[in-house]
Amino acid sequence: MADKNPDKGYVAILGWSLNAIDAIDRFDRRYVIVAPPWAEEYAKANDIPFIAWDFDRLNERSHQIAQILKDEGCDVAIPLYEETVEWAGAINSVLLGNPRLLGQSMLFRDKSLMKRRAQLAGIRVGIFEEADNHADVIRFLKRVNQTLLKLDGDVNDPIHFKAFDKAGCLGHRTIRTVEDVDSISSDEFPALLESHLDGWEFAVEAWIKNGKIQFLNISEYVTLGYSVFVPATPELESWRTKIEAEINKLIEAFEIDSGFIHPEYFVTSDGTMYFGEVAYRPPGFNALELIERAYGFNGYQGIVLAFDPKTTQEELDAFFPTPVKDAKGYAGCFGAYPRRRVVEHMQIPEETEKHPYFEFHELSQPMEQKVTKRTAFGTHWGLVYFFGDDPHRLRDLLKAQEELDFYV
Amino acid sequence: MTGAEHGGEPERLAAILEGALSRLEQARPFAKARYQTQVLDVAGRLLACPDGIDRLHALAPRIDAAGIFVGSDWDAPANLLPGLVSGTLEWGTPTAVAAEAISLLRLLAVAEGQAQHPTIHAAAARRFLTQVLALNLRRFFGATDEATRATAGRQGTIEALLRYLVDHVGFQDVTGELVTEIWRILRQRPIQVAHVKDMISQIAITLRDRGSDIGDKRLGADRLVSALFGPTIACMDDPGLGPYCERLAAMDENDLRHEAQGLARAMHDTGLVSDYHAAFLLWVLDTDHDGLAPEALGLGNTGRDCWRCHRGLAIELIRRAVRPETAQALYGLSLLLDRGILHHPPIVPALRRQLALVPCPPVAERLSAAALHAVPPADLLLAGCIMVLGQPLGVGQGANPTCQSARAIAMWALNDPDYLLHLVAQAARLDTVSMHFEGRAIDSADLPAGLAAGAPLDADPVSVVLVHHLDRIYAEMGRLCADRSGDPHIWINPEFHGWWVGRACAVAVDVPTGALAGIEDFVGRFHAAYHPAFNGGEPVTHPQPAGIAATDAGGRFVGWHAITILRVAPDQDDEMRVYFYNPNNDSGQDWGQGVVVSTHGSGERPGEASLPFELFTSRLYLFHEDRLRPDTANRPPADVLARTADLARHSWSAGRDEIGGDAITRLASVEST
Structure with a gap:
């Protein structure tokens, strides 16, 4: 464990993610992982502070874990997964003494309630x-x-x-x-x-403290479920001021004081922005890694900062860079999926491997030769990472990957 | 790829690798796996670039230290098998190829002194690389045409990597060291010689292609090659078994006698049996020349006597167990006969039982798998019994954590051969072994797996059949004394091995705390029990199990290891030495602080390892004695005790607490609970 600062908050992490634990263990906040009992042995073997808890069902015992964490001295709970968002709400309503937090978290968990709440607050949503x-x-x-x-x-x-x-x-x-x-x-x-809205789909990652945006990243989707990159192209970034205004509406509508949100939007060709949905947890698709590659800060550590009630504004200012300007380049990833029904092995296409933007991949060899039909977005077989200094070239490159075979 | 077009590629990949590597370095141990694939992916591509190997060579120690091998076999380089490298390079996934390449290059850095590794020292790293290169000699001689080298692809990369290694290790060195190394291993007369034969085959090809480059090691190399492929005039040109037998048919009695003697000489010289030798022996039996058999076996007086008394049995054993695929059994039989154990009443019937024995299906399956289905299981097991009984100290544990089981097999083969045959028969028929622990019956079939997950396949046939049973029983005996204070071997060793194991046991480690306990008293007691100058000149009568705190060449503690003390005697320079058996496959090891285990040249018999008495004692932590002599009658002077104890303190027990007073002593009787 890195040296921990006793004057700062003690955070409870709800959910088991080695990436997150790795990052947080290297950060200066005291932490404890609250995760299902199956992870306990592993945590013990690796000196990871751990409290076993079964998140399957929110029930009368939720007060119990809140009390355990309160007795432990935790200041705040941070959800890692969709399934732990309402648990965090329930726990934080006790730890932070704010009963409204539970209700707020329920909004995040129900996509329909979420949309209505947004609509009531004057945010434009689709049908x-x-x-x-x-x-x-x-x-x-x-x-x-x-x-x-x-x-x-x-x-x-x-x-x-x-x-x-x-x-x-x-x-x-x-x-x-x-x-x-x-x-x-x-x-x-x-x-x-x-x-369906024809238009530009993008996601936002926003670190929030005291109701204020501390850092806002725009992740530009090339094709939903396949590819994304950060920072966005100058064309999309030109909407930044408007996007920030939309996020501030969300902060108000959902009464978000601190934490991290991850909403999705559409901009139609006439410039109208539609709210898609918002999650109160770290995004999937390795967006935080892309942000780290582009900006150099660790998103999980940023989330801990944002949640910790003892974080100061100076700390936040020192931690977060200036959007776009401070980026070292553009980082993108592509989720590969077999295009053939029967595949033998994974093979990086030569034009990908030789491209100067290609960094590395995390594709595994196929376990089975027969490919099941893709039923939903996001079920890729692994990610391929790119990095370069021209956002348009990167975007076109990511698009081009869709026509290539990574499994043959 | 063309250089001009991708001039910047290595630069670019090196930069990406730097990023991926620093993420791996930062990651906590439990999160390493997440970043390993990234590094391996980039490293694998860099490997194929011009200069890529050079760059990876420079980075390899850092990549290793960053945790690239955490969770994989490569993390313990001392356990790696040179024979597996080419398979990984050739058939592994791109990730595995990259990992293997990085592993080889970090070993190169260790071998050349540019880096240090916590668990492997320079000499061992160099030896490993030498063996890898030796096993792959043809790969960098085959492609003499530089153009084919440029055809890139995986083959090109592998060849470039091997050539890079050989350029650094040195070609003369590779073959030269290899020859020396093979001789060093063969002098220990291991039963398992398949890998040695592989290396000799590689040398044979090299000698043919580049004979002149090999320098003054040529002679030793020639002898090895001829012993395998052409030990006599009639087969010097390696004609093949068919033509060879035709030549034999044309020889007169005198020529045949010369042939028999030549074959036997080559065998006893090297410990290797040529396929021609097996063919010759079978031919003489088939053609009524069996009078030549004792000659072909190279028997001494005892052996000839045994042959005369038990000729029928010996011939049956040959017909069943000796064939080109199991040629080494011929050597085993020769030594078995010369040991005279056929004169020991139970051995002849026990061997007859073995001749008639049909292994049960699961055992037959394991034997077939171990022999790659080349030999019928019953015959293979018979050959295995002959080899173990002929060369008790040639038993090795393979790459398995089962030193106790290998040690037990060797000890029984040496001291209690009919008991060993009894266990083999039990295991082969029923796939179980029964023993007793303090009166309580233990049946291996009822027990969970011990240290070895399954039966070893890289060991001799007797081990294939017995080890996983012995391993389970050993573990069970450990469980049965888990609640006793003190090292469990105090009670296990006599029960497991046999009546001759001393019932008193001295231990230099306080088991609950791991502290060094009463070390000077321990050293004194060991002298009084085993050193002829202090025990009234009494020799070691039976092999005694003992525990060694194994250390690496830096004197750092590696682990507890089981060995057998065989005898204590002065060498030719009149230095008192402990001769012992080490069940690992190669006893020649550097244990640091100048404690270098010798296997040859200090009076060792084949298969024995030896150390000067004091140096041996400095690595000892547990021994058995019978306490039949008056205690403390005669102890070495205080300076010997202090000197020896200091060697222990500054090597394997560095960092341990120390408890003074007497050594921990226990009698192996059941503790009252």
């Missing part, structure tokens, strides 16, 4: 509806396309289907036809249905 079953999905698909004056037989505009309480791309499907609806299994309901 959406809850679905409890397959019939709801078909009705929504038809209605959206009727609105668009499509005739029977025209190609439908797609709709998006997102399982209520799954993180990010997991459980996110694009639906174009009734057959697509059939492939949804019943356990994915209830779900949120959204109309």
Whole structure:
């Protein structure tokens, strides 16, 4: 463990992530990992401060873990996963003496409630509806396309289907036809249905302290579920002021005092910004790593800073760089997925390997030769990392990867 | 790739590697795995670039220290097997190839003194590289054409890497050291010689292609090659077994006698048996020339006597166990006959039982797997029994953490051969072994696995059949005395090995605390028990198990290790030495502080290791004695005790607490609970 500063906060990390633990262990805050009992032995063997807790169900025992952490002397709880967000809300309502935090966390956990809350606060959202079953999905698909004056037989505009309480791309499907609806299994309901917006999709990572944005990163998606890079192109970055205003609306609407949020937006061609969803936890798809590669600071350590009630403004100012200006270059990654039905081995395409922006990959050799059909976004087989100084070249390069075979 | 187009590629990759490497360095031990693949990916690509190998050579120690090998076998370089390297390079995933390359290059850095490694020293690293290179000689002689080298791809990279290593280690050195190394290993007369044969085959090819480059080691190399491929005039040109037998058919009795003597001489010279030798012996039996068999076996007086008394049995053993695939059994049989153990009443019937024995299916399966299905399991096991009984000290543990089991097999083969055959028969028939611990029956089939996960496959056939049973029983005996205070070997050793193990036991370590305890008294007691000048000139009658605190060449503690004390005697320079058996595969080791274990030239018999008495004592932490002599009658002077104790204090017990007073002594009787 790095030297810990006793004058700073003591944070409880909810969830098990070696990346996060590694980063936090190297940081100056005291910490304890709260995670399921299966991790306990490993934690003990590696001297990782640990409290075993089963997060499966929020129940009457949630007060118990809050009390344990309070007795332990923890100042705040930080959720790592979607599943631990409401636990963090429940615990922090005790640790920070603010009962509203639990209700707030529930908003983050329910995609439909979240959208309504945003809508009530005057944030623009697309057309959406809850679905409890397959019939709801078909009705929504038809209605959206009727609105668009499509005739029977025209190609439908797609709709998006997102399982209520799954993180990010997991459980996110694009639906174009009734057959697509059939492939949804019943356990994915209830779900949120959204109309499709043609436009620029991007995500934001925002570190917040005292209701103020401390650092805001814009992650530009090249293709949702495949590729992303940071910082964004100058074209998208030109919206930064407007984006910050949108984030401030979210901070107000969700009464966020401190922490880290990860919302997604669309900008349509006419410049209208639509709110997609927001998560109160670190993003998937290794966005924090890309940010570290581009800016040099560790996102997890930043999250600890943002959550810790004992963090000072001076610390924050020293920790976070100036967006875009301080970036050493553009970092992107591509999630590779086999394009063939049967594959033998992983092989980096020569044009990728020889490209000056290519850094390294984390693709593994296939365990099975037969490739199952990709059902949702985000189920890639591993990431390929790029870094360079021209954002447009990087964007085109990431796009080009989609046409290459990483598994042959 | 063309140089001009990718001139900046190595630069660029080196920069990326630097980033990935520093992330790996920063990562906590538990998070290393996350960053290993990145480093290996970039390193693998850098390897294929011009100058890439040079750059990785410079970085390798840092990459190693950063934790690239955490969680993999490469993390313990002293345990790596040279024979596995080419397979990984050739067939491994790109990540494994990169890891192997980095491992070789960090060993090169250690061998050349540019870096240090906590668990392997320069000489061992160099020896490892030499063996790897020796096993792959053809790869850098095969491609004489520089153009083929430039055809890149994996083969090009591997060849470039091996050539890089040989340029640094030195070609003459590789073959020269290899020859010396092979002779050094062969003098210990191991049973397992497959890897030695592989290396000699490589040398044979080298001699043919580049004979003149090898220098003054040529003679020793020639002898090795001829012993395997052409030990006599009739097979000097390596004609193949068919033509050879045709030549034999054309010889007269006198020529055949010369042939028999030549074959036997080559065998006893090297410990290696040529396929021609096996073919010759079978041929003489098939053609009514069996009068030549004792000659072909190279028997001495005792052996000839045994042959005369038990000719029928010996011939049956040859017909079943000796064939080109198991040629080494011929050497085992020769030594078995010369040991005279056929005169020991139970041995002949026990061998007859072995001849008739059919291993049960799971045992047969393991034997077949170990022999690559080349020999019927029953015959392989018979050959294994012959080899172990002929060369008890040739038993090795392979790459398995089972020194106690290997030691026990060797001890029984030496001292209690009929008991060993009894265990083999039990294990082969029933796939279980029963023993007793303080009156309590233990059956290995009922026990969970011990130190070895499964049966070893890289060991001799007897070990293949027995070791995992012995290992389980040993572990069970450990469990049965887990609640006793003191080193469990106090009770296990006599129960496990046999009645002859001394029932009193001295231990220099306080087990609960790990502290060094009563070391000077311990040294004195060992002198009084084993040193002829202090014990009334009494020789060691039976092999005694003992515990060694193994140290590396820097004198740093490596681990506890099981050995057998065989005898204590003065060498030709009148220096009193302990001769002992070490179940690891190569006893010649440098234990630091000038404690260099000798295997040849100080009066050792084949398979024995030796050290001067005091130096041996400095690494000893546990021994057995029978306490039949008056205690403390005769002890070495205080300066000997202090000197020896200091060697222990400054090597394996550095950093341990020390408790004064008498050494811990216990009698191996059941403790009252």
